[in-house]
Amino acid sequence: MKPIASLLAILIVASGLAPARAGEPAPKRIVxxxxxxxxxxxxxxxxxxVKSVFRVAADPEDSPVADLASKIPLNNATAEExxxxxxxxxxxxxxxxxxxxxxxxxxxxxxxxxxDASNFEDIRDNVRAVAAAxxxxxxxxxxxxxFDASLAASKRRPPAHPLRAVIYQDLGGAAAANTILGxxxxxxxxENVVTAPSSGGFVNLSIEDLxxxxxxxxxxGVYRAKEPSLAHALLAHPALRDYIAGHARAVDLPAxxxxxxxxxxxDIADRLAAARDGFDEPKRQAxxx
Amino acid sequence: MQRHSYLLVNLGLALLACVFFVASIxxxxxxxxxxxxxxxIDETDRSLAWLILREVxxxxxxxxxxxxxxxxxTGAALQGLLRNPLxxxxxxxxxxxxxxxxxxxxxFGLAAGSAMLVPFGGVVGALLSLGILYLLAGRNPSIxxxxxxxxxxSAFTSALTSLALSLAASPYAVYEIIFWLLGSFTDRSxxxxxxxxxxxxxGAILVASTARGLDALTLGEDTAATLGFNxxxxxxxxxxxxxxxxxxxxxxxxxxxxxxxxxPHLVRPLVGHQPGRLLLPSALAGAALLLAAxxxxxxxxxxxxxxxxxxxSLIGAPFFLWLILRTRxxxx
Numbered sequence: 001m002k003p004i005a006s007l008l009a010i011l012i013v014a015s016g017l018a019p020a021r022a023g024e025p026a027p028k029r030i031v032x033x034x035x036x037x038x039x040x041x042x043x044x045x046x047x048x049x050v051k052s053v054f055r056v057a058a059d060p061e062d063s064p065v066a067d068l069a070s071k072i073p074l075n076n077a078t079a080e081e082x083x084x085x086x087x088x089x090x091x092x093x094x095x096x097x098x099x100x101x102x103x104x105x106x107x108x109x110x111x112x113x114x115x116d117a118s119n120f121e122d123i124r125d126n127v128r129a130v131a132a133a134x135x136x137x138x139x140x141x142x143x144x145x146x147f148d149a150s151l152a153a154s155k156r157r158p159p160a161h162p163l164r165a166v167i168y169q170d171l172g173g174a175a176a177a178n179t180i181l182g183x184x185x186x187x188x189x190x191e192n193v194v195t196a197p198s199s200g201g202f203v204n205l206s207i208e209d210l211x212x213x214x215x216x217x218x219x220x221g222v223y224r225a226k227e228p229s230l231a232h233a234l235l236a237h238p239a240l241r242d243y244i245a246g247h248a249r250a251v252d253l254p255a256x257x258x259x260x261x262x263x264x265x266x267d268i269a270d271r272l273a274a275a276r277d278g279f280d281e282p283k284r285q286a287x288x289x
Numbered sequence: 290m291q292r293h294s295y296l297l298v299n300l301g302l303a304l305l306a307c308v309f310f311v312a313s314i315x316x317x318x319x320x321x322x323x324x325x326x327x328x329x330i331d332e333t334d335r336s337l338a339w340l341i342l343r344e345v346x347x348x349x350x351x352x353x354x355x356x357x358x359x360x361x362x363t364g365a366a367l368q369g370l371l372r373n374p375l376x377x378x379x380x381x382x383x384x385x386x387x388x389x390x391x392x393x394x395x396x397f398g399l400a401a402g403s404a405m406l407v408p409f410g411g412v413v414g415a416l417l418s419l420g421i422l423y424l425l426a427g428r429n430p431s432i433x434x435x436x437x438x439x440x441x442x443s444a445f446t447s448a449l450t451s452l453a454l455s456l457a458a459s460p461y462a463v464y465e466i467i468f469w470l471l472g473s474f475t476d477r478s479x480x481x482x483x484x485x486x487x488x489x490x491x492g493a494i495l496v497a498s499t500a501r502g503l504d505a506l507t508l509g510e511d512t513a514a515t516l517g518f519n520x521x522x523x524x525x526x527x528x529x530x531x532x533x534x535x536x537x538x539x540x541x542x543x544x545x546x547x548x549x550x551x552x553p554h555l556v557r558p559l560v561g562h563q564p565g566r567l568l569l570p571s572a573l574a575g576a577a578l579l580l581a582a583x584x585x586x587x588x589x590x591x592x593x594x595x596x597x598x599x600x601x602s603l604i605g606a607p608f609f610l611w612l613i614l615r616t617r618x619x620x621x
Contacts, residue, residue, distance in 0.1 A: 170460075170461060171461060171464065172476065172593075206345075206475060206594075207345055207476050208318070208345045208346075208476075209318065211337055211340065211341055211345075212337075214333075214337070223460055224459075224460045227458050227459045227460060228396050228459055229396075229459040229460060229462065229465060230395075230468055231461035231465065232461070234476055237344070237345075237478050238344045238480065239341065239343075239344035239478070242340055243340060246336075247333070
């Protein structure tokens with residue numbers, strides 16, 4: 001375990017620093033093929049140097065930087081499109097297709113992969129890696145400083161009587177403790193009812209399971225609520241509605257702010273902190289306990 | 290004597306369906322019982338247990354009852370109508386047609402996402418599939434023609450369902466293909482029961498009204514006609530009833546295979562081969578079987594529940610093979 005972890009760390013550092021070696025000019029033709037790297041690239045790179053971003057980057061439902069991406073050509077993360085853009089830097093995700101990336105590597109284009117952020121330090125690592133790759137480490141540090149200041153402002157201490165909370169989203173998934181959403185719940189002073197870690201980030205929780213866990217607070221992850229899906233229809237289930245109305249408080253968390261672990265999650269932290277503060281005030285609704 | 294035992298069989302099957310219905314309400318994930326919580330000291334615990342019972346467990350159990358009865362009944366009626374032991378809403382394409390109709394309404398309709406109109410889509414899809422089957426198979430279909438036509442319609446409508454879902458402007462559509470093609474009762478709500486139940490009830494009444502006609506039909510179409518049974522009215526009622534009931538059922542639970550095939554075969558040894566007498570016990574046995582299958586689905590503790598269609602196919606497919614072997618033995 002340990003050697004693998006350190007090997008990974010070396011790889012990350014190596015891949016993160018490779019394109020920004022001393023003396024090398026900042027890349028001029030950046031192609032990003034994953035939303036999570038798109039967000040960082042658009043914030044950190046010089047305007048005009050990002051030549052293409054992944055197709056969802058311009059969709060305001062998915063992307064917190066949709067306006068920045070609106071004039072940039074979109075790609076579907078295929079090797080053909082990437083190479084056609086003649087990039088001098090490709091930004092991808094650890095989960096991007098290895099086949100695509102090996103084709104890119106054979107064309108001798110440097111690739112930087114962001115990792116799946118499951119805690120705040122991962123977010124800082126990703127920001128640093130992309131900032132270094134696009135040749136502006138100082139912008140990365142400045143952004144991290146803003147991120148840390150915002151996090152410090154939304155930090156809440158857990159109350160004496162623990163507030164049990166769940167982040168519930170389409171398909172009946174509840175955010176596990178080892179995800180960025182789990183970290184945010186803890187950060188805001190809540191106690192996650194889902195204690196088990198999950199490799200997929202979400203734990204399957206039927207409505208019955210959720211009610212059984214008796215959360216005081218239900219944060220509902222909202223993604224494309226206007227488009228019909230059975231996955232989303234679940235959130236309109238009468239049992240869940242009744243439970244929230246009678247026994248819990250709820251808040252909506254737009255998916256675009258948390259699908260990728262980027263500094264934009266401070267917005268989620270603010271919402272959770274506000275919800276947490278609400279519990280200190282007298283309850284507006286009569287609660288059954 | 291035989292009347293007596295017919296009554297006993299029906300009572301027995303009804304009792305079995307009742308037992309599974311009650312079990313379906315009280316037994317939860319991993320076999321956990323709800324009874325303890327209903328008698329909990331804490332008032333909140335008790336009210337939450339009631340909430341789960343009323344809004345989660347009850348609709349699920351009701352769907353098991355109604356959909357199981359629908360599939361058993363229509364399976365028996367179709368086998369009688371087509372005089373074919375392999376006829377079944379799933380095999381002849383009615384279910385997958387219904388799924389296509391429901392999918393088109395749910396993901397693309399004017400009131401996209403509204404649970405109220407989905408059963409209409411299911412009913413129209415099922416009726417269209419049955420109409421096409423009838424056109425393809427002709428007036429006096431052989432087993433082979435009927436099954437081939439059914440398989441073709443099934444495969445085609447399933448493919449169209451998958452295609453429609455792949456094209457749908459819905460973030461989870463591709464996951465949902467599994468639901469529509471394999472069926473599930475998980476976290477359905479009382480609203481959905483309310484919208485679908487009337488169609489299933491009307492369909493069941495129409496199908497049940499064909500009982501005597503189906504009996505006459507065993508003597509051949511011409512004999513049945515001379516006995517005074519109106520052929521076209523009989524067929525129309527059976528097909529319309531099947532379309533209504535299966536269409537509404539599938540629009541809420543997705544396609545659940547094999548129940549309509551297996552149940553009449555299980556019931557026949559108990560009540561004999563008269564198709565009319567087969568209808569009621571098939572409905573009861575279908576309800577019992579599907580409720581039991583839905584209890585099995587809840588056994589695994591972790592991860593998402595397996596889809597109901599997986600369980601019914603696991604039971605149904607070996608049965609189907611056994612049916613083939615028996616047919617081969619009887620006709621060497």
